[in-house]
Each structure stands twice: as structure tokens, then as C-alpha cells.
Amino acid sequence: MTTVICIICPNSCECVVNDNTVSGAKCKRGVSFSLQEVSLPLRTVTSTICCQLIDKRLRIPVKTKSSVPIKDIPHIMKRIKQLVIYHKPELGELIINKDILMDTILIITGT
Amino acid sequence: MKLPKEVMIAMSQYNLIIIGGGPAGMATAYSASQSGLNKILLIERLPKLGGILNQCIHEGFGLHYFKKELTGTEYSAKYSALLEGTSIEILTSSFVTGISDNNNVTYINSNGISTVSGRKIVLATGCRERTREMLTIPGTRPSGIYTAGLSQEMINIYGQLPGKRVVIVGSGDIGLIMARRLTLEGSAVIFLLEVRPTLAGLIRNKIQCLDDFNIPLLCNHELLEVYGKNRVSGIRYRDNTSHQEHYIDCDTLLFSVGLIPENDLLKATPSSICNGIRLIGNAEYVHGLVDEATKEAEKLGKEIAKELIL
Numbered sequence: 001m002t003t004v005i006c007i008i009c010p011n012s013c014e015c016v017v018n019d020n021t022v023s024g025a026k027c028k029r030g031v032s033f034s035l036q037e038v039s040l041p042l043r044t045v046t047s048t049i050c051c052q053l054i055d056k057r058l059r060i061p062v063k064t065k066s067s068v069p070i071k072d073i074p075h076i077m078k079r080i081k082q083l084v085i086y087h088k089p090e091l092g093e094l095i096i097n098k099d100i101l102m103d104t105i106l107i108i109t110g111t
Numbered sequence: 112m113k114l115p116k117e118v119m120i121a122m123s124q125y126n127l128i129i130i131g132g133g134p135a136g137m138a139t140a141y142s143a144s145q146s147g148l149n150k151i152l153l154i155e156r157l158p159k160l161g162g163i164l165n166q167c168i169h170e171g172f173g174l175h176y177f178k179k180e181l182t183g184t185e186y187s188a189k190y191s192a193l194l195e196g197t198s199i200e201i202l203t204s205s206f207v208t209g210i211s212d213n214n215n216v217t218y219i220n221s222n223g224i225s226t227v228s229g230r231k232i233v234l235a236t237g238c239r240e241r242t243r244e245m246l247t248i249p250g251t252r253p254s255g256i257y258t259a260g261l262s263q264e265m266i267n268i269y270g271q272l273p274g275k276r277v278v279i280v281g282s283g284d285i286g287l288i289m290a291r292r293l294t295l296e297g298s299a300v301i302f303l304l305e306v307r308p309t310l311a312g313l314i315r316n317k318i319q320c321l322d323d324f325n326i327p328l329l330c331n332h333e334l335l336e337v338y339g340k341n342r343v344s345g346i347r348y349r350d351n352t353s354h355q356e357h358y359i360d361c362d363t364l365l366f367s368v369g370l371i372p373e374n375d376l377l378k379a380t381p382s383s384i385c386n387g388i389r390l391i392g393n394a395e396y397v398h399g400l401v402d403e404a405t406k407e408a409e410k411l412g413k414e415i416a417k418e419l420i421l
């Protein structure tokens with residue numbers, strides 16, 4: 001039996017996971033979150049990347065397309081930091097770069 | 112000085128002038144416009160609409176309003192897109208300097224000083240952060256002391272790291288978010304000091320910002336003194352349960368100790384017209400969620416439109 005607090009929304013339901021049953025969640029998102037949380041906790045990583053244009057350099061906000069295991073976050077951050085793009089991106093644009101980002105896909109969250 | 116006739120006639124008249132283009136200002140303008148009101152002016156001091164959302168690159172926005180988990184920047188982009196195609200006039204990079212008799216609003220921008228007049232005026236100017244000075248913490252006055260929101264702007268907008276060894280004072284949500292952000296960027300966040308017995312921010316932020324990265328939160332702990340000549344070198348703090356005092360080395364202090372509604376404009380505004388000015392969003396009171404500020408502002412916009420159209 002493990003207790004996890006759901007972080008999907010500000011309700012912060014206290015969910016009790018017993019084998020594969022969850023009690024205490026006010027909605028079904030809390031059930032799937034709690035089951036995932038006790039096996040392998042996942043998080044979306046948000047950060048910024050460098051955007052080098054001819055006349056200026058900007059920071060552009062990004063998030064990972066899918067959530068990643070917490071223990072992988074430091075590695076993913078290292079890769080995100082190395083990334084530079086040379087065009088003004090669109091909101092929602094996917095950033096795929098096998099050399100630097102490996103399998104991680106980023107989404108542009110602001111311009 | 113007597114103004115030439117043309118200049119006097121040139122002053123624009125609006126039904127509604129909104130000061131501040133953050134989430135509350137945008138929502139007031141949008142809903143008033145959707146309710147059929149025309150001649151709406153939205154004035155924003157930065158080059159872009161969105162206010163504080165534009166430096167909030169983390170998730171936790173829009174779950175109620177857009178029914179979707181969004182980052183602050185996505186929320187800002189989604190809402191400002193709603194304003195496109197409406198008749199709302201938007202002035203960015205324009206700073207309001209005063210509100211005077213006859214509901215005249217004066218602002219400055221690259222074109223100089225201008226005055227416009229509005230039948231209704233809404234202040235959606237958000238909040239300021241409480242600073243170290245407001246807490247009267249003894250010690251020296253070195254560099255390396257920031258408010259949490261300022262450090263957020265430095266990192267997320269300008270790509271500058273405020274420091275390497277950081278202590279955060281207070282456990283408000285921005286402080287929690289910045290503990291994680293600094294850790295991800297490579298700084299060591301030593302701990303957070305909270306003078307009260309419990310967390311000030313949301314529990315979900317403690318879990319995903321502190322617990323995920325093993326950052327300690329010390330409740331019932333009080334900052335006593337700041338040390339350092341040019342740069343912060345350390346702090347003295349006290350455990351208020353055991354009454355023991357401690358010292359720790361650090362090069363940066365972040366304060367996350369609450370927000371104060373920004374209504375400085377009203378101080379110089381004649382009291383006769385102050386009563387007619389409406390406050391909305393964080394300028395009215397501090398909101399926990401942007402979705403709530405948006406909903407309240409949309410309600411206000413609708414009310415004003417109804418009042419003025421009748």
C-alpha cells in the first residue's frame with residue numbers, strides 16, 4: 001500500500017494504491033496518475049532553448065512532447081542546453097534533432 | 112500654454128480603456144468586445160501581451176479555462192490569439208503615467224506623450240513581489256539578492272543564471288517553481304526557509320519542484336541576517352522549534368514571500384474619479400490560478416459592456 005498525492009490539478013487528491021486498485025482519487029486522471037507514480041514517476045520537462053537569429057539571440061520556451069522518467073531529467077536538460085536553432089519558430093512546432101536530443105522531441109511553447 | 116485647436120480635437124475617446132495586457136486585461140477587453148462593445152483600448156507597457164505568463168514556461172495553466180494542461184506561455188499565446196480579429200485597439204510598449212479628471216489616461220511610448228479618454232477605466236496591472244526591504248532583514252546590502260519572479264525573468268527570458276549556491280526565503284509558488292528551474296539549470300538550491308509551520312504554496316508544486324529533486328523545505332525556520340561585502344557570502348538563520356542558530360554559505364538569496372497588488376497609479380488619481388475605476392485580476396487580489404483571473408475578468412467585461420450599451 002502506497003499513498004501518493006495527485007499533481008494533475010490543484011485538487012491534490014490523496015490517492016491510496018493497493019496492488020492495482022486506487023482509492024481516494026476524485027477523477028479518473030488521478031487513478032492513472034497514481035498507478036504510474038508508484039511504478040515509474042513521469043514528468044514533463046520545461047525549459048528554454050537558444051534561438052540565434054542574424055540580428056539577435058532569444059530564449060525560446062519548450063517542453064518535452066511526452067513525459068519522461070524523473071531520473072532521466074538531468075540528461076535531457078544537458079541535451080536541451082546544447083541545442084541552438086537558427087530560425088524563428090512557430091508555436092507548437094516540433095523540434096527533432098537526433099544528434100543532440102536523441103529520441104527526445106520538444107514542442108515550442110512560446111515565441 | 113494654449114493648445115492649437117487640432118490637437119484638442121485629436122484626443123481619442125474610448126468606451127473602455129484597460130491598463131495592463133496580462134491575462135486579466137486581455138480577458139476584460141475580449142469579453143467586452145464579444146458582448147458588443149466597440150472603442151476598446153488595451154494598453155500594455157511591454158512589447159507583447161501576456162504579462163507575467165510570458166515568463167512562466169512551466170505547466171499548470173489552463174486546466175479549467177481551456178480544459179488542457181498548458182504552460183504559461185502557451186496560455187498567453189492562446190488567449191492573445193482570441194483578440195485577433197476583434198476591434199480591440201492594442202497599444203504595446205506604452206506606459207501609463209497617470210489618470211486625471213474627465214477620465215483622461217496619459218501614456219508615453221515611442222511617439223511621445225498622448226492622452227486618451229475613456230467612459231470606463233479598468234486597472235489590470237497585476238502585482239509586485241514583496242522584497243527583502245519589506246521584511247526588514249538585518250545585515251549587509253550586497254548583490255545577489257533577488258525576488259523569485261525577477262530570477263524567473265532573468266533565466267527564462269534573458270538566459271542569465273542569477274547564482275550558483277542559492278537559498279530561497281519563503282515557500283510561495285514562484286519560489287518552489289524557481290527551486291526546480293535553478294536546479295535544472297545547474298545551480299545548487301541548498302534549501303527553502305519558511306518562517307511559518309507549513310508550506311505557503313500549492314502541495315503539487317512542492318512534490319514536483321522540491322521532492323522530485325530532493326530539495327529540503329525547512330518550516331519554522333527564520334532568516335536572521337545577510338552577510339557579504341560585494342556579493343552575498345552567507346546567511347544566519349534560526350530553527351524556531353529548537354531555537355538554535357545556524358550559518359550557511361551561499362552566493363544568492365531569492366525571496367518568495369508574497370505579492371502585493373500594483374495600484375500605484377491610483378495614488379495620484381483624483382479621488383473623484385477613483386471610485387469609477389475598476390480593479391481586476393491580481394491588481395484586485397492575488398489569485399491562485401490564472402483561469403480564475405480570466406473568468407472574473409470576462410465577467411467584468413460583460414458587465415461593463417451591458418452598462419455602457421444600455
